[in-house]
Amino acid sequence: MTPDADAPLGLRERKKRETRVALSRATIRLCVERGWENVTVEDIAAVANVSVRTFRNYFSGKAEAIAASHVERMLRIADELRARPATEPLWDAITGVVLAEFGGPAEPAGAESPQARRWRDGVRLMLAEPALQGEIVKANAAAQGAFAEAVAERIGSDPAHDVYPKLVAAVVGAASSVAVEHSLTAEPPTAVGPVLAEMLERLAVGLRAPS
Amino acid sequence: MTPDADAPLGLRERKKRETRVALSRATIRLCVERGWENVTVEDIAAVANVSVRTFRNYFSGKAEAIAASHVERMLRIADELRARPATEPLWDAITGVVLAEFGGPAEPAGAESPQARRWRDGVRLMLAEPALQGEIVKANAAAQGAFAEAVAERIGSDPAHDVYPKLVAAVVGAASSVAVEHSLTAEPPTAVGPVLAEMLERLAVGLRAPS
């Protein structure tokens, strides 16, 4: 394995991560723009400037390539939760890191541009694909495991005997999903941030850390 | 279309339903016994005595073929809910129909036979397959729609303006999923019926129909 957890990433590792995210992003972009059915692995490989075979070395298929970006974000959230000052209250830390990832660059509040609408519709359609949903379920399970560990570490409890961390992870995951889905279907379009913020605030009230 | 909703099913329709369930059951059996990866559509078609192409005329793939049995059961539950006497309290009716479908032929309570264990393990493995999970998500959405309509019809409310029916459908669906998953992982093995029964009882208390 890699004994060092982070900093001195060799050139090789950096390049790998680079192509990995490039492939994932390319897959998402093409599928949102053209629709799931109208994208072949060959198209994706072409956009990312690698061979078809290389795409397959990274991902087992379009679905996994798309879900990968989702996993990365969830894992990043768990990591950032660990990086928060230990003195900060649990739910303040959670709200902070989650909103930092999902808040995004606040859209100009005015009327939605035609291209923004096309993108939203494309994403919604893409997310409806069963092949992708399955992969997302899998991704969420993995991500929630990591998040639960981060929570357990923070409040100093054993994840094996205390369900609280898992509960928090599951609930935060569910809230994120609902918020995203809401922002994709709401009319007029709504930003994810504020909705998610209110949800987390309510959840925090009901789920204060056990004494 | 078919103006008559049911009874006088022609020979043709009967045969179609027959091969449909035959294909679905064959797919489930083979995948549970051999594992998802080790089953080709050709194998399934062979078992069901039809051509590979015919399998494809019925289902888009293994996943859909398996999920089909699940959908049928859920839709059957919704139908049976409609058939219950209108005087029966809502949650009594729900509990009745759900347990009738999920109760199954009560297993002999003694030690689990080796083959029963293999089956349980096979099912658990199969259900972990992302391709299948996606299809199940889709199936649940459809089934819950039907169930919600049945509930709305029963308590005489408009499903478009009242969330109660949808809530009940979602909750019953979730309880069913959890109960099944629990019965597949619990040690020692547990029957679905009793677990589900208790869950529904609790839910009924919290979700009495709105005045």
Place this chain on the structure above:
DNA sequence: CAGAAATTTTTCCGCCACGGCAAGTTTTGC
């Protein structure tokens, strides 16, 4: 009941997904 009409099943065919294997390249570590 024969023959037409409608529908399903099957055969044939091509495209794409998927993954093992054996070069060909690039990065790493000494």
Place this chain on the structure above:
DNA sequence: GCAAAACTTGCCGTGGCGGAAAAATTTCTG
């Protein structure tokens, strides 16, 4: 530098998937 390790690539066989038209079956009609 140079050899080993790791990554990329092309090749190719198996299987999933679906369009199109022939063959078989059921249903309809005179």
